[in-house]
Amino acid sequence: MSILRRHRKTAESVEPCHSLASVNSLTLAIQTALTVTISLAPMALLSACSEKAVTPHTTAQDIQELPVTEVIKQTLSRVDQLPGEIQAYQDVAVYPKVPGFIDWIGVDRGSKVKKGQVICRLIAPELLAQSNESAAKAKAVGGELQQAQSKLASAKASLLEAKAQLAGDEDTYNRTKEASLVPGVVAPNDVVVLGQKVEADKEKVKAWQENIAAAANAVKSLTDSLVAAKKASENYKDISQYLTITAPFDGYVTERNMHVGSFVGPLGHGAYPSIVRVQELDLLRIVTPVPEAIAGGVVPGADVEFTVSTHPSEKFKGKVARIGNYLDQKTRTMPVELNYPNPGWRILPGMFCEVFWPTKRPHPSLFLPPSAVETTSTLSTFVCRIKDGEVEWVPVVRGEMMNSLTEVFGELKPGDLVALRCTDALKPHTKVKPILTAAKEALPESARPGYNNRGVFYQTPDAEKADLKAPENSEKPKAF
Numbered sequence: 001m002s003i004l005r006r007h008r009k010t011a012e013s014v015e016p017c018h019s020l021a022s023v024n025s026l027t028l029a030i031q032t033a034l035t036v037t038i039s040l041a042p043m044a045l046l047s048a049c050s051e052k053a054v055t056p057h058t059t060a061q062d063i064q065e066l067p068v069t070e071v072i073k074q075t076l077s078r079v080d081q082l083p084g085e086i087q088a089y090q091d092v093a094v095y096p097k098v099p100g101f102i103d104w105i106g107v108d109r110g111s112k113v114k115k116g117q118v119i120c121r122l123i124a125p126e127l128l129a130q131s132n133e134s135a136a137k138a139k140a141v142g143g144e145l146q147q148a149q150s151k152l153a154s155a156k157a158s159l160l161e162a163k164a165q166l167a168g169d170e171d172t173y174n175r176t177k178e179a180s181l182v183p184g185v186v187a188p189n190d191v192v193v194l195g196q197k198v199e200a201d202k203e204k205v206k207a208w209q210e211n212i213a214a215a216a217n218a219v220k221s222l223t224d225s226l227v228a229a230k231k232a233s234e235n236y237k238d239i240s241q242y243l244t245i246t247a248p249f250d251g252y253v254t255e256r257n258m259h260v261g262s263f264v265g266p267l268g269h270g271a272y273p274s275i276v277r278v279q280e281l282d283l284l285r286i287v288t289p290v291p292e293a294i295a296g297g298v299v300p301g302a303d304v305e306f307t308v309s310t311h312p313s314e315k316f317k318g319k320v321a322r323i324g325n326y327l328d329q330k331t332r333t334m335p336v337e338l339n340y341p342n343p344g345w346r347i348l349p350g351m352f353c354e355v356f357w358p359t360k361r362p363h364p365s366l367f368l369p370p371s372a373v374e375t376t377s378t379l380s381t382f383v384c385r386i387k388d389g390e391v392e393w394v395p396v397v398r399g400e401m402m403n404s405l406t407e408v409f410g411e412l413k414p415g416d417l418v419a420l421r422c423t424d425a426l427k428p429h430t431k432v433k434p435i436l437t438a439a440k441e442a443l444p445e446s447a448r449p450g451y452n453n454r455g456v457f458y459q460t461p462d463a464e465k466a467d468l469k470a471p472e473n474s475e476k477p478k479a480f
Contacts, residue, residue, distance in 0.1 A: 063389075063431050063432060063433050064432055064433065065432070065433045065434075065435050066386065066419055066426075066432040066433065066434055066435065067419070067420040067421065067435050067437045068386050068417040068418060068419055068420055068434040068435065068436055068437065069368065069369060069372060069417070069418060069420045069436070069437050069438070070414075070415055070416065070417060070418075070436070070438075071366050071367075071368060071408075071412050071413065071414055071415060071416040071418060072366065072367045072368070072405070072414065073364050073365070073366055073367075073414040074364060074365070074367050074402070074405075075360065075361060075363070075364045075365070076359065076360060076361040076365060076399070076400055076402055076407060077358075077359070077360045077361075077402070078358075078359050078360075078400075078402050078403075079356050079357065079358055079359070080291075080294070080356075080357045080359055081354050081355070081356060081357070082288050082289065082290065082291075082354070082355045082357045083288065083289070083352065083353075083354065083355070084286050084287060084288040084306055084338075084352065084353040084354065084355040085286075085287045085288075085352060085353075086284055086285070086286055086287075086308070086347060086348070086349055086350065086351045086352070086353055087284065087285040087286075087287060087349050087350075088251075088279035088280050088281060088284065088285070088349040089280045089282075089283040089284060089285055089339075090248075090249055090251065090278075090279065090280040091277070091278075091279045091280075091349070092248050092249075092277070092278050092279075093255075093267075093274035093276075093277050094119070094120075094245060094248070094274055094275050094276050094277065094278060095264070095265075095266055095267045095272070095274050095275065096120075096122055096242065096243075096245060096264050096265065096266060096275065097239075097242040097266055098122075098124060098127060098239055098242045098243065098265075098266070099124065099263070099264065099265035099266065099272075100122035100123055100124035100127070100243055100263070100264065100265075101122060101123050101124070101261060101262070101263050101264075102120060102121075102122055102258055102259065102260050102261060102262045102263075102264060102275070103121045103122060103123045103260065104120065104121045104260065105119065105120045105121075105256075105258070105259065105260060105275070106118065106119055106120070107119045107120075107253050107256070107276060108253065108256050109253055109254065109255060109256050110252070110253065111252070111253040112251075112252055112253075113247035113250070113251060113252070113253060113278060114247060114250050115246075115247055115248065115249050115250050116246050116247065117246060117247045118244060118245070118246055119245055119246060119247055119253075119275075119276060120244075120245040120275055120276070121243060121244050121245070122242075122243040122244075122245070122264070123243065124240075124243060127236070127239060127240060127243070128240075130236055131233065131236035131237065131239075131240060134229065134232045134233040134235075134236050135233045135236075137229050137232075137233075138226060138229030138230050138232070138233050141222060141225045141226040141229050142226050144222050144225075145219065145222035145223055145225075145226050148215060148218040148219045148222050149219050151215045151218070152212060152215035152216055152218075152219050155208055155211040155212040155215050156212055158208045158211070159205065159208035159209060159211075159212055162201065162204040162205045162207075162208050163205050165201050165204070166198065166201035166202055166204070166205055169194065169197050169198045169201050170198050170201075172194055173191075173194040173195055173197070173198050176190060176191055176194050177191050177194075177195075245275065247278060248278065249278070249280055250280065250282070251278045251279050251280045251281065252278070252279055252280075252281050252345075253276050253277070253278055254277050254278070254279050254349075255274070255276060255277035256275075256276050257273040257274055257275065257276070258273070258274075258275045258276075279349055281342055281345045281348070281349070282341070282342055282343075282345075283339060283340070283341055283342060284339075284340045284342050284347060284349065285337050285338070285339065285340075286304075286306060286318045286337065286338035286339075286340055286353065286355065287335055287336070287337050287338075288335070288336055288338070288355045288357065289328070289331060289333035289334070289335055289336075290333055290334045290335075290336050290357065291332065291333055292327055292332045292333065292334070293400060294357075294359045294400070295327070295333075295334040297359055297360055297361065297362075298320065298323055298334075298336055299320065300320050300321070300323060301319060301320060302319070302320045302358070303317050303318070303319055304317070304318055304319070304320060304338055304355060304356065304357060304358065305317050305318075305355075305356045306318060306338075306353045306354060306355040306356065307353060307354050307356075308347060308351050308352075308353045308354075309351075309352075310346075310347070310351065311346065311347075315356075316340060316347065317340075318338030318339060318340040319338060319339050319340075320336060320337075320338055321337055321338060321339040322336070322337040323336055323337075324336060324337075338355075359400070365399065365407050365408075365409065366407070366408050366409070366412055366413075366414065367402065367405040367406065367407055367408070368383065368405060368406060368408055368418060369404065369405060369406070369420065370401075370404070370405070370406045371420060371421050371422070372384075372418050372419060372420055372421070372422050373396065373398060373406060373408060373422060374422040374423060374424060375398070376423075377423075377424045379424065380395050381395065381396055381397065381398060382394055382395050382396060382422070383396055383408070383410070383412070383418045383419070383422050384418055384419035384422040384423075384426045385412070385416055385417065385418050385419075386417045386418065386419065386432060386434045387417075389431055389432065389433070389434070390428075390429050390430065390431060390432070391419070391426045391427065391428055391429065391430045391432060392428050392429075393428055394410055394411055394412060394418075395410055395411075396408040396409060396410030396412065397409045397410060417434050417436070420437050
């Protein structure tokens with residue numbers, strides 16, 4: 001373009017008097033300069049693009065430094081803070097065994113009672129009438145039995161008399177029959193009459209024997225009836241003892257729902273409330289739901305501490321006494337009971353408490369900082385292990401938390417180097433330069449509060465619910 005401008009200036013400076021040949025030669029020079037300029041422009045552009053396409057080779061100095069940490073082998077040991085409910089060791093709502101009216105009651109809310117102590121008396125008019133009726137029936141059966149026994153004795157006497165008559169008539173018949181063998185001594189008709197008389201005596205003996213059997217059966221039946229009537233009468237006497245209500249064990253009256261004149265009845269027979277409620281306060285049950293993840297570590301007889309809001313500055317100690325051995329389907333927890341002797345009744349049933357539950361595994365396991373475990377990836381849960389300067393993904397399963405470390409299970413071993421901040425941006429086989437960052441040792445953890453998940457209280461948070469903070473002076477690795 002500069003050449004064109006120079007030629008233009010030259011053309012303008014040529015005087016009109018110049019010859020035609022000079023003008024033609026000037027035009028030809030201008031065309032030649034334009035052609036050269038246009039042909040050189042693409043070559044210059046191509047040269048500039050070639051210079052931009054040239055890149056230097058990657059060197060060892062360009063490999064990114066990656067903060068890493070070592071896999072630690074420790075034994076899980078911590079104390080979880082679980083909710084607990086305090087219950088009386090024995091808790092009984094006292095109902096009468098028979099319906100009746102309260103005639104006297106000797107306890108009220110707050111009364112101390114001893115086992116067998118009379119706390120209430122009832123009256124039951126219908127029961128008294130039934131008892132009298134049963135006694136009268138037994139007396140009547142006794143009278144009938146005496147008559148039957150008298151008839152039996154009379155029948156036995158008649159039988160003896162009939163047997164004696166039969167014996168005399170048989171003797172007379174035999175003698176007369178022998179004498180009739182001498183002609184003319186005894187008339188033949190007398191022998192026939194005596195023979196028929198003997199047969200009649202035999203029938204009488206047989207009849208009296210049957211009468212005695214019938215009388216004996218009657219006596220036996222009435223004897224059984226009398227025994228039954230006496231038992232019924234005695235049962236009514238025993239039932240009448242139910243009208244006196246006693247304390248089932250040593251305890252404390254915590255409720256009184258009835259008063260003198262109130263009609264009461266057994267549980268399940270009408271809408272009758274209990275007369276009183278008695279609770280044993282000398283020994284308490286501490287019921288706590290243990291999460292499924294740590295239910296396998298429950299040890300019977302172990303000492304467990306707990307606190308109550310009534311005495312916030314004190315810790316109480318109970319002993320594992322009963323294990324539920326089943327899991328609640330809604331909360332995925334197992335109920336465990338502690339026994340706590342309650343001297344002075346300082347702790348009362350119905351209180352809620354915080355139980356400091358010791359959690360410990362029988363064998364050591366591996367631990368890592370929570371940031372070293374990738375949990376947000378849709379592929380799997382894994383860690384980025386650094387081996388021979390390259391990244392490899394190792395699938396793991398997360399366990400429990402202890403202090404600032406999380407438990408992991410997978411193809412790892414103590415001392416392995418893993419990325420301190422594991423993400424799916426660290427692709428496998430990526431070359432990195434590991435920079436070791438020491439992880440905190442997993443020491444036994446002090447008690448920590450639980451958390452509420454959709455209305456269900458849990459006390460053992462997992463890694464997703466922990467407050468994870470990035471280590472100081474560490475950056476999230478860049479994508480490669």
